[in-house]
Amino acid sequence: xxxRMTRRWGAxxxxxxxxxxxxxxxxxxxxSAQSVPTGSPRWFIGKVNTIRGAxxxxxxxxxxxxxxxxxxxxxxGCTLSQTPSPNYSTCNTGADNATTDLNDxxxxxxxxxxxxxxxxxxxxxxxxxxxxxxxxxxxxRSSKPASTSNGCSNGSMVGLGFGKDGVPLVxxxxxxxxxxxxxxxxxxxxxxxxxxxxGWIPSDSVTCDTGAPGSSSNPRNTQNGxxxxxxxxxxxxxxTASIAYRLYxxxxxxxxxxxxxxxxxxxxxxxVGSGTSIxxxxxxxxxxxxxxxxxxxxxxxxxxxxxxxxxxxxxxxxCNGAVVIENNVSQFGDCAAADFPxxxxxxxxxxxxxxxxxxxxxxxxxxxxxxxxxxxxFSNGVTTAAHKIGDKTANPGSEDGIGVSNTTxxxxxxxxxxxxxxxxxxxxxxxxxxxxxxxxCDGNNLFQKGTDLQTGQNxxxxxxxxxxxxxxxxxxxxxxxxxxxxxxxxxxxxxxxxDGVVTSGSSTVTSATGFQQVGQTPVVVGDLVTGTGIPSxxxxxxxxxxxxxxxxxxxxSSGGETVTFNIHDPNS
Amino acid sequence: xxxxxxxFTTVSPITRLAAMAAVCAxxxxxxxxAGTAGATAAVTIPAGNPADGQTFTVTGTGxxxxxxxxxxxxxxxxxDPGGTTTNLPTDNSGCDAISISQGFIGTDSxxxxxxxxxxxxxxxxxxTINCDQTHFCVLWVGQDYLNQFTSGPHAFSRAFEIGAPPxxxxxxxxxxxxxxxxxxxxxxxxIVARRRRHQVPANA
Numbered sequence: 001x002x003x004r005m006t007r008r009w010g011a012x013x014x015x016x017x018x019x020x021x022x023x024x025x026x027x028x029x030x031x032s033a034q035s036v037p038t039g040s041p042r043w044f045i046g047k048v049n050t051i052r053g054a055x056x057x058x059x060x061x062x063x064x065x066x067x068x069x070x071x072x073x074x075x076x077g078c079t080l081s082q083t084p085s086p087n088y089s090t091c092n093t094g095a096d097n098a099t100t101d102l103n104d105x106x107x108x109x110x111x112x113x114x115x116x117x118x119x120x121x122x123x124x125x126x127x128x129x130x131x132x133x134x135x136x137x138x139x140x141r142s143s144k145p146a147s148t149s150n151g152c153s154n155g156s157m158v159g160l161g162f163g164k165d166g167v168p169l170v171x172x173x174x175x176x177x178x179x180x181x182x183x184x185x186x187x188x189x190x191x192x193x194x195x196x197x198x199g200w201i202p203s204d205s206v207t208c209d210t211g212a213p214g215s216s217s218n219p220r221n222t223q224n225g226x227x228x229x230x231x232x233x234x235x236x237x238x239x240t241a242s243i244a245y246r247l248y249x250x251x252x253x254x255x256x257x258x259x260x261x262x263x264x265x266x267x268x269x270x271x272v273g274s275g276t277s278i279x280x281x282x283x284x285x286x287x288x289x290x291x292x293x294x295x296x297x298x299x300x301x302x303x304x305x306x307x308x309x310x311x312x313x314x315x316x317x318x319c320n321g322a323v324v325i326e327n328n329v330s331q332f333g334d335c336a337a338a339d340f341p342x343x344x345x346x347x348x349x350x351x352x353x354x355x356x357x358x359x360x361x362x363x364x365x366x367x368x369x370x371x372x373x374x375x376x377x378f379s380n381g382v383t384t385a386a387h388k389i390g391d392k393t394a395n396p397g398s399e400d401g402i403g404v405s406n407t408t409x410x411x412x413x414x415x416x417x418x419x420x421x422x423x424x425x426x427x428x429x430x431x432x433x434x435x436x437x438x439x440x441c442d443g444n445n446l447f448q449k450g451t452d453l454q455t456g457q458n459x460x461x462x463x464x465x466x467x468x469x470x471x472x473x474x475x476x477x478x479x480x481x482x483x484x485x486x487x488x489x490x491x492x493x494x495x496x497x498x499d500g501v502v503t504s505g506s507s508t509v510t511s512a513t514g515f516q517q518v519g520q521t522p523v524v525v526g527d528l529v530t531g532t533g534i535p536s537x538x539x540x541x542x543x544x545x546x547x548x549x550x551x552x553x554x555x556x557s558s559g560g561e562t563v564t565f566n567i568h569d570p571n572s
Numbered sequence: 573x574x575x576x577x578x579x580f581t582t583v584s585p586i587t588r589l590a591a592m593a594a595v596c597a598x599x600x601x602x603x604x605x606a607g608t609a610g611a612t613a614a615v616t617i618p619a620g621n622p623a624d625g626q627t628f629t630v631t632g633t634g635x636x637x638x639x640x641x642x643x644x645x646x647x648x649x650x651x652d653p654g655g656t657t658t659n660l661p662t663d664n665s666g667c668d669a670i671s672i673s674q675g676f677i678g679t680d681s682x683x684x685x686x687x688x689x690x691x692x693x694x695x696x697x698x699x700t701i702n703c704d705q706t707h708f709c710v711l712w713v714g715q716d717y718l719n720q721f722t723s724g725p726h727a728f729s730r731a732f733e734i735g736a737p738p739x740x741x742x743x744x745x746x747x748x749x750x751x752x753x754x755x756x757x758x759x760x761x762x763i764v765a766r767r768r769r770h771q772v773p774a775n776a
Contacts, residue, residue: 210638210681368672371643371716385643391676404674406692457665461700468699469669470718476670476698 040492041446043435044106045571046078046091051433054114054133055123055141056292058327058363059163059420062471063141067111069462070436073104073450080108101450104439104459109432113141118325119290124150124157127425138433140423143292143363156427156525161487162440163420163467163474166364166404167296168397169234170329170386171197172355172376173209183349185340187281187317193353196259196280197387199228218267223392228263231272232390233398236303236415243273244300247359248284249307257281259357283358285332286314286323293326296418297361300399310361318358327366329386332358333377342379351378360386364397364404365472406475410485419485420474427526427539430572434491441488443478493565494523500563502533507541507550509534509563516545523548523565531563532556540565613683613727615713620740621732624693628740632713635683636725645677647689647713651701655708655731664721667712668699693734705736 038044053063076099078091091107100106116133117126123140125131130151140146143165146157173195183193194200198209199216204226208216211225220229236244246256256262260278265271287294289309298310315321319335336351344350355376367374367388374386388397388404395403399415408414422437439449440463449459457465467476477485497511509531515523527540529548533556541549612634622628635645650667653659661667671692679685689711694703703709714726732740 364674368646368674369669369718371719375643383642387676388674391674392678393675396675406670464700465665465668469664469667473669473672 039570040434041438041442041490042103042106043431043438043491043567043570045431045435046093046107048080048089048108048110049430049432049572050110050112051138051430051436052112052114052135053123053139053141053422054116054126054137055118056120056143056420057118057325058120058143058165058291058293058366058472059141060113060115060118062163062420062466062474063422064113065466065471066440066463067113067436069452069459069466070105070109070111070439072452072454073101073459074106074108074110076101076450076453077104077106077108103447104450105435107432107435109436111436117290119288120144120292121147121150121290121295124152124423127157127423128152138424138430139437140421142421142423143418144295145419145421146423152425153525156425157423158426159419159421159423159487160437160441160489161419161421161477161485163365163472164409164477164485165418165420165472165474166397166409166414167293167300167361167416167418168364168367168388168399168404169297170360170362170367170374170388171231172329172358172384173198173230173387183346183353185344185346185350188279188350188353191279192349193280193356195226196263196278196357197231197389198224199226199230199263201226201228201260201264201278203227220265220267228260228275229265229272230390230392231259231262232393233272233395233401234389235272235400236300237400239303240305242303245303245305245307246273247282247313248298248301248310249303249305249312251312255313280353280357281315283315283318283354284310284313285318285358285360286311286321287326287361288323291326292418293361293363296416300416315358318354327363327370328373329360329362329376330372330374332360333379336376337379340379348378348380348382352382352384355384362386362388363472364388364409365474368473369469369471410475412484419477419487421487424491425526426524426568428568429491431567431570432572434567438490441479441490443476443480445478445480446490491567492521493567494521494527496562496564498560498562500531500558500561502531502554502556502558502561502563504533504555504557505553507553508547509550509554510547511563512546514546515543515548526568528566528568528570529563530566532558532561534563537569539568613713613725615711615727615729617689617711617729617732618740618743620738621734621736622691622740623735624691626740626742627688627690628743629686630689630711630713630729631684631686632679632727633682633684634725634727635679635685635713636715637681637683638678641679641715641725643715645679645685645713645715646717647673647677647687647711648717649692649694649701649703649709650712650728651703652708652710652728652731655733657728660710660728661712662722664717666701667717668694668701669717670694670699671703672717691734703734705733708733 079095080088081090081092120142123142126133126137127140128151146159148154194206195209199221200208208226209224213223215225218227223230234244236242246254256273258277259280259282261275262272264275264278294310336354340347340350375383377383390396390398397404402408402414404414409417444460452459452462464476467474477488479488497513499512501510523543525540529538529540533554535552535555539551541551614634615632617630618628648667648669649671650661673689677685677687694701708731710731711729715724
C-alpha cells in the first residue's frame with residue numbers, strides 16, 4: 001500500500017526530474033522493502049518494457065491520454081537497478097520505499113500510441129501480422145469488435161470494451177444561410193443552394209431554416225419555415241428499399257441521388273425517399289474504409305442486404321473524391337477551398353453549396369466534445385457546423401426513429417451503438433501489456449489506483465474523465481459494468497489442475513478436472529505450460545475440455561501431477 | 573365568505589386574498605429561477621429539484637447569435653459543493669460530459685434560447701462527480717466546455733440536488749394543471765361578478 005505524500009516537490013516544470021531524483025535518492029536510504037504484487041491483475045515483472053498500440057483514430061487521442069497517465073504514474077514506480085547491464089532497465093525491488101507506487105505502473109512501462117496505418121481494421125491486421133507495421137503492435141485500438149477476417153485465428157483475439165459510443169449521420173443544415181450568392185459551377189449552375197437538409201427547396205429563402213417552428217406553409221414541417229420537410233431520420237427498414245440502402249448502397253434506379261427526394265415530399269403522404277428532385281445532388285463523403293466508425297455505419301446502411309462499404313456512392317466532387325479521415329469536418333473547409341479555388345468567380349456560394357449538400361457520419365462522443373472538429377470554415381471566413389440528423393427533434397441522431405442517448409447506447413437499441421475496444425491476442429500477449437490493459441479496465445475494484453501528484457486526483461478518476469469528458473463523451477465501461485457491456489475484464493490465467501497426466505514423448509496432456517472450468521478463466525492456445533516433465537518453455541498448441549497438446553513433447557511421464565498455466569511470457 | 577355590508581353583499585378580504593394566492597401559486601409553478609451569468613449570459617430553470625431522468629425547460633439569454641456560434645450551445649452538469657456561487661467550478665474538471673445535451677441548442681438573433689434538458693444522477697458508479705440528493709450541482713451552458721469553459725460565453729444555472737425535496741414539478745403535469753387552475757380562478761371571478769350584479773338593495 002502506498003503512503004500518501006504530503007509535500008509537493010517543486011515547480012511544475014522540473015517536477016518530473018525532481019521526482020525521479022528524489023525517488024532514487026530515497027531508495028538508497030530506504031528502510032525495509034515493500035511487498036511487490038505479481039501476476040494478475042497487475043502483472044508486475046520487475047523490468048522496464050515498451051508496449052505499443054495501433055489502429056483506431058476515434059480512440060487515438062483518448063488512448064494517448066490514458067497512456068500518458070499510466071507513464072506518469074511510472075515516475076513513482078520501482079527503483080531502477082544500476083546493474084546488471086543495461087543499466088537502469090530492471091527493478092531493484094529491495095529498494096521500494098514509502099514513496100514507491102506499487103499499484104500503478106511499478107515497472108515503468110513505456111506505452112507508444114502508434115500513428116501508422118490508421119483504422120480499427122488496420123490495427124487488427126497489424127496485431128495479427130496480416131499487415132506490416134513499422135514497429136511491433138501489442139494491442140489494437142478498435143472501435144469495432146475483433147474479426148477473424150483480419151488474420152488471427154478464431155478466439156485468439158479478445159476485445160476489452162472500455163467505452164460506449166454511437167455513430168449518427170450528420171448533415172450541414174444551416175450552410176449558405178450567410179451566403180446567398182448565386183452559384184455558377186456545376187452541378188448548381190445558375191441557382192442558389194440553401195439549407196437543403198433543413199427542407200429548403202428552390203422557391204424558399206436561403207434563411208428559411210431560421211423560421212420559427214410551425215411557421216412553414218407545409219404542415220409536415222414542424223421545425224422551421226422551409227417549404228420542404230427537414231431530413232430528420234435515417235431508416236434502414238425495408239432492406240434494399242430502405243432510405244439508408246438507397247442512399248449509400250443502391251446503384252440502380254432506386255438510388256437516392258437528389259436532396260429533393262428526401263425533403264421535397266409536399267404536404268400530402270409522399271414518403272421520404274420519393275420526393276421530387278430539386279437539382280441539388282447529395283454529396284456523400286468518402287470515408288476511410290479501414291475505420292471502425294465506417295464499418296459500424298456500413299453495417300447499418302446495408303440494411304440486412306449486401307453493401308461492402310459506405311463509399312460505393314461517394315461524391316467525386318467533395319474533396320475531389322478523395323478519402324477523408326473520420327470524425328472531423330473541419331477538413332471539409334480545406335476541401336471546399338481546393339474544390340473551388342480563388343479563380344472561381346462564385347467561390348463562396350459554390351463552397352457553401354458543396355457543404356450544404358453533403359452527408360457524413362461521426363462518432364457521437366467526439367461530436368459532443370470537439371467543437372472544432374464539427375465546424376467548417378469557408379475561404380471567406382464564414383463558419384458553419386455539422387448537425388446530427390434530427391437534432392432539433394426529440395430524437396437527435398435519429399436512426400429508425402431512435403435518438404442517441406446514454407440509455408440507447410448502453411442497451412444497444414440505438415442502431416449504431418458500438419463499443420470501443422483494446423484488443424489483444426491470447427497467444428502472444430505479454431505481461432506488461434496485460435498490466436496496462438487491466439489498469440484501464442479496473443475501476444478501483446480489484447486494486448486501488450494511486451494519486452496523481454500533479455493534480456491530486458486519483459488516477460482512476462482521471463481515466464474516467466478522459467473517457468467521458470476530455471476526448472469524447474463516451475460512457476466508460478469497467479470490470480464491474482453489468483451485461484451486455486461487461487467485456488472489460490481482467491486478463492488472468494487459467495487455474496492449475498492437480499490431476500494432469502503426462503507421458504514421455506507425447507505432446508498430449510489430459511485432466512479429468514478439465515481445462516475449461518465453469519466460472520474460471522479457460523486454458524487457451526498460446527498459454528505457457530509448466531509441470532513435471534514439461535520442457536521449458538512449452539505452450540498450449542490445441543485445447544479441448546479435458547485434453548490439450550503441447551508445442552513440445554513431454555520428457556517424462558507422470559499421472560496426477562500439477563500442471564499450471566501462465567500468460568504467454570511472464571518475463572516480458 | 574360574504575359579508576353583508578350596508579346595502580350590498582361584498583366579497584370578504586379573505587376571499588380576495590385566497591384568489592390572489594391562487595394566482596401567485598400558479599405563477600410560481602412556472603416562474604423560472606435564474607442562475608449565475610458570465611459577462612452577459614444568463615440561464616434559468618424551473619423551481620425545485622429535478623428527479624433523475626426528468627426533462628425540464630432551460631432558457632437562456634445573452635448568448636452568441638447563430639452567425640457567431642453555428643455549432644450551438646452545450647449543457648452539462650457540474651459539481652457545486654454547498655450550492656453556493658463561490659464554489660462554482662472554475663474549469664471543466666468539476667463537470668462530467670457524460671451528462672451533456674445530445675441535441676442541437678441554437679440561439680435566436682438576439683442570443684436567446686429555450687430547450688429541454690434531462691437530469692442525470694451522477695455518483696461514483698458512473699462519474700467523477702456527484703449530482704444526487706445530497707450533493708449540489710449546476711448546469712453549465714456555453715459554447716465549448718472543453719476549450720472555453722470560462723473564457724467563452726457561458727452561464728451557470730442555480731444549484732439543485734437531483735432527487736431531493738422539494739421536487740421540480742413535472743412539465744407534463746403543468747400542462748394539465750395550469751389550465752385547470754386558470755379555469756378555477758376565472759370561474760371564481762365570474763361567480764363573484766355575477767353576485768354583485770344580482771345583489772338586491774337592503775331597502776328593496
